[in-house]
Amino acid sequence: MSEKLQVEAIQQGTVIDHIPAGQGIRILKRLHLESAGKRITVGMNLPSQNHGLKDIIKVEGRMFTEDEAHQLALFAPSATINVIDDYEVVNKFGMQLPDTLVGVFPCPNSNCISLNEPVNSYFYISVKGEADSGDAQVKMRCKYCEKSFNKEVVVGN
Ligand code: CTP
Ligand code: ZN
Known part of the structure; x- marks a missing residue:
């Protein structure tokens, strides 16, 4: 994990990282992430190694469906999805466009x-x-x- 966490770490769930700055809110709304009642933290305009500024979305207690991952690929092709379990990143994947x-x-x-x-x-x-x-x-x-x-x-x- 990075030396300095810019948004609180989560125990279990999904982190969408490297979202272009300004797109985080839009993704939140488009995927209706807030509606499941899960705890969500959003970081906006965070400094990013390679992309200038980035947004980040952390959804606790749930994984993304294939369908959601496909939509995400359309909205934020540069993003990465991190699956978190017991505070560890157990899976990391980039965006793949659906056919x-x-x-x-x-x-x-x-x-x-x-x-x-x-x-x-x-x-x-x-x-x-x-x-x-x-x-x-x-x-x-x-x-x-x-x-x-x-x-x-x-x-x-
Ligand atoms: N993360 C989190 N909670 C954890 C572990 C990780 O919220 N318990 C977040 C980190 O803050 C980071 C993302 O998940 O935004 C990916 O974590 P990690 O792979 O450790 O970070 P980096 O190495 O910086 O990832 P990348 O190489 O994809 O930039
Ligand atoms: Zn048509």
């Missing part, structure tokens, strides 16, 4: 039939460009209207 995203965001195409039918939205997710060169763009293609959107258009900034 598809179902029923979370509506299709931005106002003519899309998915908006008027009782169906879940459905996007195929792909990455264009080189992640290393910093110009990677996440694309989301709607299964129903087959239009392709930049991620930001679907999930917001």
Whole structure:
């Protein structure tokens, strides 16, 4: 563990670390993390080794579902998920984009039939460009209207 803890350590649960500064609140709301009644601590604008400033979210007493981890990958691709047990980091993983995203965001195409039918939205997710060169763009293609959107258009900034 780091020499100086910037937010109190947790005994058991999940720490989302390396969230871009300013995104922490948004992630909290988008994933409805507060609604489970678990103890949550949020650190904002903390100094980070490699990213300038970062946010951090600590959720006690629960793990993230695969679905939540996938949504997180869309909101905060640079984040890491740490699983904590008995005050130790027992698992650490980076974000992995899902291949598809179902029923979370509506299709931005106002003519899309998915908006008027009782169906879940459905996007195929792909990455264009080189992640290393910093110009990677996440694309989301709607299964129903087959239009392709930049991620930001679907999930917001
Ligand atoms: N953490 C926590 N409670 C614990 C153990 C760790 O809240 N009982 C938090 C730490 O504050 C840190 C994150 O979990 O934000 C990851 O912990 P650790 O791997 O020890 O920190 P680093 O080595 O700094 O992680 P990284 O290399 O991913 O930056
Ligand atoms: Zn559509």
